[in-house]
Amino acid sequence: MTTPGAGPTDGASVRIGALVPLTRPGWVEAGRHLLAGLELAVREVNETGGIAGRPLELAVRDTAADPRRAAAAVDDLARLGVAALAGEYHSVVARATAARADALGLPFLCSSAVLDALTEQPTQWVARLAPAQSxxxxxxxxxxxxxxxxxxxxxxxxxxxxxxxxxxxxxxxxxxxxxxxxxxxxxxxxxxxxxxxxxxxxxxxxxxxxxxxxxxxxxxxxxxxxxxxxxxxxxxxxxxxxxxxxxxxxxxxxxxxxxxYLPQHFGPLGARVETALRERLAEAPSFVAFEGYDTIAVLAEVLRSHGADRARTAESWSHVAVEGTRGQIQFSRIPGISVWQWARTPIxxxxxxxxxxxxxxxxxxxxxxxxxxxxx
The missing domain is CATH 3.40.50.2300 (Response regulator)
Structure with a gap:
């Protein structure tokens, strides 16, 4: 499933692979909120010119909380030519996704999963917005x-x-x-x-x-x-x-x-996104929806600054400084955590x-x- 955005773009699209649990035994409600945040951010990116004039698209794959299904989806998305991977809620599925992304040299920004050891060894290819479980x-x-x-x-x-x-x-x-x-x-x-x-x-x-x-x-x-x-x-x-x-x-x-994982009070961006997500979901957005939005906000900035080259994206994690819905997002290396980590996620x-x-x-x-x- 591909989710196009709306807005004044032209040229071939830049694709991001989105991994979300949309069917049982996955946590479907979490997947729906995560996807709503991802899609809203893609739409806003395209309404402001896309990625250097190219539309941003999501290639969505349902993981159904199945690590093997997720790993196969990563292979499929890599063949499709996505610039990066985004999403996933379940930690065991995110771990399988991260391992496969690391093996293929495909950047993965994990939105929601918290398991400390997303990969067995430190990797340059994976970054995470959710706080580490520890x-x-x-x-x-x-x-x-x-x-x-x-x-x-x-x-x-x-x-x-x-x-x-x-x-x-x-x-x-x-x-x-x-x-x-x-x-x-x-x-x-x-x-x-x-x-x-x-x-x-x-x-x-x-x-x-x-x-x-x-x-x-x-x-x-x-x-x-x-x-x-x-x-x-x-x-x-x-x-x-x-x-x-x-x-x-x-x-x-x-x-x-x-x-x-929300702040005590939203700033202007968070308040605006909360209103838009509430309208999109027809209910109050969970923190998972904001994680989805922030994921695309980070990847869009990286892609605008460094292009869609996968290696350059992976090299850029340490230089990220993006204003998200829940504060400024920056990644660092934290002892005991194998991926690039946003260290100041509000809890x-x-x-x-x-x-x-x-x-x-x-x-x-x-x-x-x-x-x-x-x-x-």
């Missing part, structure tokens, strides 16, 4: 401690992403007096989780599981267990960000803190307001440069 999840762990939670259970499914998150939490909390109790969701039903929480005297339960299931069923079971009336349910991966969460859970969707801990579940409350915010990650 940064965001340590901020979330500090939020839990500040809220008085030191016995924290994690309901986890098997996955590199979930295992990485559990390890970050455990390594950050243990020196600060916290305990992480891992509940294997391969062996437990949502109802059985409740008994484990009581038996382990946990004060918080984190959902390191897929959406909508088993996350929704776990929330319903815990909310209905009178023994767990005081327990905090958390979802650091961001499941409550999307409107589907409220539609499925109603009042139970509220008071479940999660990580969101919030947010939940849905129990009084108005369609609204969000900011519980904690961090915008500063992250510290050097500890050796693990």
């Amino acid at each position: 940064r965001g999840w340590r901020i979330y762990a500090d939020f839990l401690l500040s809220a008085g939670h030191s016995r924290i259970a994690v309901a986890a499914e098997p996955s590199v992403y979930w295992a990485s998150g559990a390890r970050i939490l455990r390594d950050h909390l243990a020196p600060r007096g916290g305990t992480v109790i891992e509940l294997d969701m391969r062996a437990l039903t949502p109802t059985a989780v409740c008994g484990e929480l009581v038996g382990n005297r946990a004060t918080a339960l984190l959902l390191l599981v897929g959406h909508p299931e088993p996350a929704v069923s776990i929330v319903k079971s815990v909310r209905r267990d009178q023994r767990l009336a005081e327990i905090l349910i958390g979802a650091p991966a961001g499941q409550p960000e999307f409107a589907e969460w409220e539609r499925l859970l109603g009042d139970d969707s509220a008071a479940i803190p999660f990580l969101r 919030q801990v947010v939940d849905r307001d129990p009084a108005r579940p369609d609204r969000f409350r900011v519980l904690h915010a961090s915008t500063g440069r992250p510290p050097t990650p500890p050796r693990i």
Whole structure:
């Protein structure tokens, strides 16, 4: 699928390959928001002359949360002659995309995936807008401690992403007096989780599981267990960000803190884009939609400045200085992170307001440069 832009351009198009989850088992709502941001930015680029007079186009491929499908799409897009790759939401899929892009020498600007080790070795071909998982999840762990939670259970499914998150939490909390109790969701039903929480005297339960299931069923079971009336349910991966969460859970969707990558207040660009995205989506845009927009904003500036040559694009990551919807975007090398990283991505801990579940409350915010990650 190719998405053309609109505007006064002429000549052969410059193509960007866009990887997004648009069908199950991918997180379809996240994919829809990501694509909306990508498409809006492409349209605006073309309305202002494109890339040196050439229209910018998206060649869209549905990953469906399948790493093998994503890797095949990268090969297809490389043959198509795209100047760069953009997008992807799921970390395990982004990792497969990054590995293949690195092998082919194809620039990839990852929009949303947070897994620290997107590639096995440092690479010049990949850059990322979303914060590394080690940064965001340590901020979330500090939020839990500040809220008085030191016995924290994690309901986890098997996955590199979930295992990485559990390890970050455990390594950050243990020196600060916290305990992480891992509940294997391969062996437990949502109802059985409740008994484990009581038996382990946990004060918080984190959902390191897929959406909508088993996350929704776990929330319903815990909310209905009178023994767990005081327990905090958390979802650091961001499941409550999307409107589907409220539609499925109603009042139970509220008071479940999660990580969101938005600033406290938008500047003029962010406010304008928010309005345009809201109109495009017919609902409030998630942070993922802004990640999509910012991805194209960065790539368009790189392509205007350095042309569509892939090697020159990869060489330009360290020189990027682009005003995005959520602040100025620049990339640097961070110890322990294998790709070029935007180090100042704004991070919030947010939940849905129990009084108005369609609204969000900011519980904690961090915008500063992250510290050097500890050796693990």
